[in-house]
Amino acid sequence: MLIRWASARPWSPAALFAAGEVGAWYDPSDLTAMYQDAAGTIPAAVGQPVGLLLDKSQGVASAEQIVNGRFDSDISGWVNAGGGTLAWADGDLQITVTGTAGFAAQSIGGATPGGRWYRMSGRARVVSGGGNAQAYLWDGTTAYGASAAITSASWTAFQTFVFLPATVTSAVIRLRAGITGAVVEFDDVSVVSVAGNHATQSGTARPTLMQDAGGRYYLAFDGVDDSLSAAGVNLSGTGKVVVVAGLLKASDSAIGVVVTHNDPISSTQGWMLTAPTVAGTADFGFRSRGSGSAALASFADASVAAPRLAVICAASDIAGPEVSLRINGLMRATTSTSQGAGFFANAALSIGRRASGSPFNGRLYSLIVRGAASTAAQVEAAEAWVNSKTGAF
């Protein structure tokens, strides 16, 4: 007897990126994917600000960049970068500071370390001499993602997420020990590259992680200064994009930028999802631009007046040309106005606000950006998944 087994595995937005499609998948319902600070040192909980929102489109896949971070039998792989002596000490790397600070280092990222995210972690302790321990990435000029200085005699863990700019062509992890005469030890050191277009913010401009009455998680954007930004989202190889956002629009009084790529699109190629698009109007809209002028698909109607919970699916094809806007699974606006030619850019993705203002006032339950041609089935699956996190229809 032939038995056919149906897959019980639920559909995941990860399927949209399985072939290496560029984009991002932000999921505020995943509490393992958010941190209070941009450096990713403190996990975020409900009622707390979110300074780092991990992009799950690449599965937050990680690849170890260094060798021998556990120092099980020796300190091979590490070089003395000056200021002290290095020794193996019963499973740890020990630095005795002879200058003002001593350093151990190891290359990371191969020939192209720039333009990528890394998670640096480990633990350290000060054995004697009243010194301190710190780790950071170093390109020969600038320190990136420096951990907080550890001064305790007890083993203290550190973890930092850090983005190396695309201009960085070589980098090392530096283990730093200060001060003169101090003896400091490191163990369990790791630097992994963390795939994805992770979004960050700092200060009061961080959105707040919240839960609605139905238990659904969302990021609250205050309509004043809240936003998140992901650097270097590379859509330069495509002129097609689909954006699916689960949101609650809290107000129609002022223009609200939900998400935009390569702001400002008035002068360069890019796209922008707005809620509302026109101040004082009950609408949603999506603009997209190639080498020409921006084309707008918008839907204005009392049925979408704020406060309005909605799953928005916006799509653009520069070459089509076509811009479309679906609301809660229904096609509400399309335009075939020319956007010019070409592809989108390798540029920042801004969530909740553009550089010049127009902050979004509302909630973001989920956001998917996919820089590729998408089938109707893919769009509908993405809408259904986002709606499961939003409860809009």
Add this chain to the structure above:
Amino acid sequence: MTAWVHRNLIVRAEHVQLARDLCRAIAGPQAQAGMFSAPLSPTGAAPATHYASVGLIDADFAALLPPPDHSSEIAALALQAGMTVSQSEIAEMLAASDVSEGSPWDAMARLGLQMVQGGAS
């Protein structure tokens, strides 16, 4: 564990760089980028006359904000971080600033200010 409190901070445009620098000095470079980034003006049109920071801040930071005046303590913390600024400069900035809880829209209305709109194109 950090205790978070909500505050609306509004400073005059001529003080915004000092306010950002003090945030950087006291809370670190990561804090500066996300502070006082929202421009305000009486008409909602540029140029901005004020800048707002709205959201959750560390309770220890909130305790430094007026009233009462903590300019001497802020100047000392800035100096520890390598930033030299006089107490009188800080006091002048704080005296011209508005710190409130609750709705930022209420705070703006009370001060006769609106968000400077960035447009959607």
